[in-house]
Amino acid sequence: MSKTDTIWSQLDRKSTAIAEFTMRQYRTRISTWVVMIASVVALLLVLLFYIEAMNTEIEAIDNDGDSFDTDGDGYPNGQERLEGTNPDSPESFPDWVEPDPPEKWINEDDFDWDILVEGVNYVGSDDDGDCKNLDTSSQRDTNDNNVECDIIVDVDTLNSTVTITADSSVDEDPDEDKYGKEAGHRAFILGIGKFGIVYLLGIFLPLFLATGLIREEISEGTIHYMLAKPIARGEVLLYRMLGYIGITWPFILIVCLVLCLITGFTGPGDGIFRWEDVPVWMSIAWAAMLVSLVYGTIFCGFGIIWKNGVILAILFAAWELGMAFIAILTGGDSSIRYMSVIGWGMIIVDAGAAIGWPDNWQLVEVGLWGGGHGEENWLGDVSYVALPGAEPLAVFSGNPNLGVSNWLAYVISTLVLAFQGFMAWFIGQSIFKGKEVN
Amino acid sequence: MMPDVSQQGKMETEEWRPAENAPVIMFDRVSKTYGRINALNSVSLGISGGVTGILGMNGAGKSTLFKLMMGKVRPSSGAIRLFGVDPWKNPAPYSRVGFVPEHEKMHDWMTAFDFIVTFARLHGMTRDEAAKEASRVLDFVSLSDVMHKRIGQFSKGMRQRVKIAHALVNDPELIILDEPLQGCDPLARTTIMNVIKELGAMGRTVLVSSHILHEIERITEQIVILHKGRVLALGNSHAIREMLDQHPHKIALECENPRELAKSIIKIEEVTGMSFAEENKLLIETKHLGEVHKKLPKTIIESGIKVTSIDNPDDDLQSILMYLTGGSA
Numbered sequence: 001m002s003k004t005d006t007i008w009s010q011l012d013r014k015s016t017a018i019a020e021f022t023m024r025q026y027r028t029r030i031s032t033w034v035v036m037i038a039s040v041v042a043l044l045l046v047l048l049f050y051i052e053a054m055n056t057e058i059e060a061i062d063n064d065g066d067s068f069d070t071d072g073d074g075y076p077n078g079q080e081r082l083e084g085t086n087p088d089s090p091e092s093f094p095d096w097v098e099p100d101p102p103e104k105w106i107n108e109d110d111f112d113w114d115i116l117v118e119g120v121n122y123v124g125s126d127d128d129g130d131c132k133n134l135d136t137s138s139q140r141d142t143n144d145n146n147v148e149c150d151i152i153v154d155v156d157t158l159n160s161t162v163t164i165t166a167d168s169s170v171d172e173d174p175d176e177d178k179y180g181k182e183a184g185h186r187a188f189i190l191g192i193g194k195f196g197i198v199y200l201l202g203i204f205l206p207l208f209l210a211t212g213l214i215r216e217e218i219s220e221g222t223i224h225y226m227l228a229k230p231i232a233r234g235e236v237l238l239y240r241m242l243g244y245i246g247i248t249w250p251f252i253l254i255v256c257l258v259l260c261l262i263t264g265f266t267g268p269g270d271g272i273f274r275w276e277d278v279p280v281w282m283s284i285a286w287a288a289m290l291v292s293l294v295y296g297t298i299f300c301g302f303g304i305i306w307k308n309g310v311i312l313a314i315l316f317a318a319w320e321l322g323m324a325f326i327a328i329l330t331g332g333d334s335s336i337r338y339m340s341v342i343g344w345g346m347i348i349v350d351a352g353a354a355i356g357w358p359d360n361w362q363l364v365e366v367g368l369w370g371g372g373h374g375e376e377n378w379l380g381d382v383s384y385v386a387l388p389g390a391e392p393l394a395v396f397s398g399n400p401n402l403g404v405s406n407w408l409a410y411v412i413s414t415l416v417l418a419f420q421g422f423m424a425w426f427i428g429q430s431i432f433k434g435k436e437v438n
Numbered sequence: 439m440m441p442d443v444s445q446q447g448k449m450e451t452e453e454w455r456p457a458e459n460a461p462v463i464m465f466d467r468v469s470k471t472y473g474r475i476n477a478l479n480s481v482s483l484g485i486s487g488g489v490t491g492i493l494g495m496n497g498a499g500k501s502t503l504f505k506l507m508m509g510k511v512r513p514s515s516g517a518i519r520l521f522g523v524d525p526w527k528n529p530a531p532y533s534r535v536g537f538v539p540e541h542e543k544m545h546d547w548m549t550a551f552d553f554i555v556t557f558a559r560l561h562g563m564t565r566d567e568a569a570k571e572a573s574r575v576l577d578f579v580s581l582s583d584v585m586h587k588r589i590g591q592f593s594k595g596m597r598q599r600v601k602i603a604h605a606l607v608n609d610p611e612l613i614i615l616d617e618p619l620q621g622c623d624p625l626a627r628t629t630i631m632n633v634i635k636e637l638g639a640m641g642r643t644v645l646v647s648s649h650i651l652h653e654i655e656r657i658t659e660q661i662v663i664l665h666k667g668r669v670l671a672l673g674n675s676h677a678i679r680e681m682l683d684q685h686p687h688k689i690a691l692e693c694e695n696p697r698e699l700a701k702s703i704i705k706i707e708e709v710t711g712m713s714f715a716e717e718n719k720l721l722i723e724t725k726h727l728g729e730v731h732k733k734l735p736k737t738i739i740e741s742g743i744k745v746t747s748i749d750n751p752d753d754d755l756q757s758i759l760m761y762l763t764g765g766s767a
Contacts, residue, residue: 017559028547221541225604228508228537229560230529436511 004329014231015239022243026209031382035208036251043255046196050188054266058180058314058388063371064172066130067105078105081183082129088091109371116155116162116362124151124170131169142167153365160333160399162365164372172371176388181268183367186360189263189277190353190396193284196258198345199324201310202291203317205248210296211310213240215303218437227437234429237300244296249289256285275327276356283410287345290417294341295320297421301428304435331398335383341420350398354406364394460522462486462612462643463507468516470502470667477502479667480516485645489638491654491675492647494664495759500647501540503664504616508537520612524648533561536605540616540647543595546590550581550600558607568607575603579633595626602633612643619653624735624745631657650750651675651730665759686710689722689730691738692747696720702741706733 026032062068064076070087073080075094077087083094105128113123122145126132133141140148143165151166166172213236217223226236260281264274280304299317302309323340330337333349337343353360367390374384386394400409465483469476478499494500505511506518509525509532518524520531545553551572558568576585579599589600598618605613615634631638634657637644648654654661655675663671676743693699699720700712708730711723724730727750738745 013562013564014560017556021556025545025547106688222545223537223544224508224537224539224541225511225545225557226560227510227529228532228535228539228605229557230531230533230562231560438505438511 014235015242016235018239019243019246022213023246026243026247031208032247035204039204040135040255042200043192043196043259046192047259050185050192050263051266053188054181054268058177060176062106062173063128063373063385064109064169066108066128066173067102069102074099076100076102076105078108078128078130082132082133097121105173107173107177109169109171109173110175110178111171111366113151113153113171113362113366115359116153118157119153121153121155122147122150123153124166125149126167126170128169128173129201134168134422140167162361164365164369166372172373174366174371174387178268179367179390180388183363183387183393185263185267185274186353186357186363187392187396189284189350191392192259192367193280194328194346194349194396195324197252197259197284198288198291198349199321199342201252201255202288202342202345203295203320205251205292206244206296206299207310207313207317208292209248210241210244211303211313212423213244213296213300213303213308214432215220215300215307216306220305223437233432234425237304237429238425238430241293241297241300244300245289245293248292248296252288253285256281256288279356280349280353283348283355286352286414287348290348290414290421291345294417294421294424297424297428298341301424301431304428306433328396328398331394332401333399341417344413344416344420346398347400347402347409350418350423351400351406351410351413353397353408360393360397361399364390366390366398368394412438460519460586462521463518463645464517464522465503465506466517467521467619468506468513468518468678470499470506470511471514476667478506478513481664481667481669482516483669483672485643485661487641487643488660489634489644489646489658491658491661492645492664493649493651493654493661494647495649499663499667500649500664501616502667504537504614504645507614508532508535533608534611536608536610536613538598538601538605538613538618540620542594544589544597544601547588549586550576550590550592550603551585553600554604554607557604561608563608563632571607571609572603572652575606576600578606580605580629593623593626595629596699598622598626598630599633602630606637610642612645613637614645616647617649619647619648619650621747624738624748626655628735650751652703652727657730663759670759686723686725687727687750689724689727689734690715690747690748690749691722691745692718693720693743693745694718695743699741699743699745702737702743703734706730706737708733 010263054396066081067076069076071090073090073093075085076099078102079086083097085094086092108128109126112125112127116123126149131140137148143152145152149167149170151164154163214223217226229234239267261276264277265272267274267277298315299309302312306312320340320342323337324342324346326334327340327343327346328339332347337346367387370387370390372384372386374382376382400406402409402412404412461484464484465481465484467480468478469480470478481503492500492503502511506513507520507525509529512526514542518526521534522529525531530549548556554572554575555565555568558571558583559565563571573582573585576582579602581596581599581603584596589597592600602615602618618630618634622630634644634646638658646654646657659675661673661675662669691699696714696718703709703722704712708726710725713721715721722730734748
């Protein structure tokens with residue numbers, strides 16, 4: 001007995017017959033290969049940009065301007081402040097030490113924050129000493145918490161706000177390359193995962209592979225062989241879908257696995273491989289599998305209803321595209337996404353990202369804060385200059401926002417998608433049952 | 439969808455059994471309309487056992503009749519029972535039915551063997567059973583030697599035989615063949631006719647549709663004539679044959695060398711005339727269609743000339759219909 005026999009024999013004989021038949025049929029169709037090869041090529045092209053970005057040094061910016069030598073005495077302002085001389089006077093300089101090269105005062109005070117929790121957090125440390133060296137205690141504690149040179153972060157998950165109030169010159173000159181690579185890497189995974197894999201793969205695979213699953217058999221007349229057997233039409237639909245996922249699910253898994261390996265080895269980090277990305281890729285794959293199953297069942301039903309069902313499928317895909325944008329761009333703040341398939345897929349990815357990268361939202365907030373430099377408007381609100389990569393990461397990151405834990409959000413959205421798939425099958429088979437096949 | 443771990447035994451569920459004494463096919467005042475077209479008009483039929491020919495012109499309602507039996511379309515009025523069950527609502531009786539559709543399209547990418555095995559498994563057979571049965575039926579239609587070739591490479595006649603074989607794989611009690619002889623070469627016609635006759639001799643109920651009387655005559659004497667959606671006549675073909683023989687008939691042959699072939703065919707005494715209509719076409723005139731059709735295959739084979747098709751242009755069925763309808767056909 002061959003291996004396939006032992007696996008398949010666990011299932012019903014008719015279901016395996018139709019599922020196997022469907023999978024073999026896919027292999028003979030050009031459209032199957034076209035859609036798969038086109039998706040792989042498109043993903044590889046995007047991947048090239050990623051690899052290019054990961055291998056390009058992000059230019060370091062002197063966020064606090066202390067590498068300049070304002071008075072022209074050869075000592076950078078930061079060093080003069082540390083040594084207690086006047087950075088604005090050419091006569092005042094620390095002649096007891098050698099002048100630092102200006103690069104030493106770029107990226108010299110990076111973030112060193114613990115994982116933030118709900119409520120008020122006290123984080124930060126003044127690595128370069130330019131806060132501790134300030135003259136008065138009140139200058140050293142501008143955020144008035146009686147701790148000198150620290151940062152208050154008020155996390156309010158109820159209103160999804162994070163308020164950062166820092167003492168002056170604490171963590172004010174972060175490392176752009178280090179931050180930008182990490183944020184860019186995560187933004188790439190979430191961006192390509194949410195839009196490229198969950199939405200585009202999730203919609204194009206079923207558009208090409210599922211719409212004709214029953215329709216082509218009807219228009220070619222080959223459905224007569226299947227319908228002349230003691231098998232209910234609902235079963236035919238179900239087992240055809242089984243064959244469909246037999247092709248699409250392994251494809252999605254392989255695509256995600258390959259991307260996970262490539263980005264895991266080329267991405268930033270201390271280890272050889274970024275293990276923390278694995279749960280994120282797994283949730284992307286799982287979301288894409290479920291979404292493509294639901295779309296596939298819906299599109300197959302469209303094909304049963306109307307011989308030009310692909311038109312209905314494209315209209316539906318347009319609706320879902322809008323929903324995908326809303327779900328991605330609002331980061332989970334919009335409730336209209338519940339009225340879609342893709343919205344629930346995005347919740348799975350967001351929940352997976354929150355599990356794999358528990359510090360992700362913090363990374364976003366820190367990057368948008370960027371060391372606390374920015375312009376104050378007439379209302380007194382400061383618009384900070386974000387670090388490179390922070391804005392893309394903010395766009396593609398989201399919050400499951402179901403008001404439950406990430407794991408539960410994962411389970412709930414899986415169940416919702418499974419229910420959508422079941423309903424699509426149920427409606428599809430009811431229509432199929434009442435359809436006259438000529 | 440019950441799990442079937444053991445994969446033993448013939449069926450995974452309890453075999454479906456028909457109601458006792460239920461006729462194989464029962465049509466009770468069945469009508470079917472497509473929009474404003476009346477495809478079938480109050481047809482009542484009861485068929486059990488033997489080979490029955492369903493005879494009718496294109497559009498007479500033969501295919502609609504079969505589609506109703508196979509639960510593909512729903513009757514507009516009236517009741518249909520297949521082994522006592524309404525086929526539109528319940529596919530269970532198909533475990534005892536073999537259906538050969540008229541459609542030419544098949545899964546060309548499959549081998550004949552795979553095609554039959556796949557659909558045999560829809561009857562609930564295991565892989566092994568299906569493979570065994572597939573070999574048996576392919577042997578029955580004399581296709582054992584090419585069973586591992588792709589259907590796409592097959593000739594029309596071979597494809598018809600694959601379709602018939604696939605319908606026999608579950609050892610059905612009722613076999614429905616929709617235009618099985620259409621477009622077949624003479625050899626395939628003979629094979630298919632023999633297969634059908636054999637099935638009849640095995641005690642199966644066989645329904646064959648055709649629009650050519652002499653084809654049906656060579657298979658069975660029991661015929662149903664459909665015309666414009668109604669059952670026009672029901673019964674023995676001999677009676678019909680007798681009234682037809684007084685009319686002259688034409689047979690058209692398509693072949694490589696019609697003049698050469700004509701020399702052999704003129705020796706058949708029932709042939710009263712011949713003409714060369716177009717290139718590669720030979721027209722034979724006769725008053726005894728049945729006799730000529732009996733002798734024709736032997737004559738063609740002896741002449742050694744390749745004949746690609748045999749057709750009756752002035753359809754003999756047309757003549758019957760003229761007679762039966764009093765000239766309104």
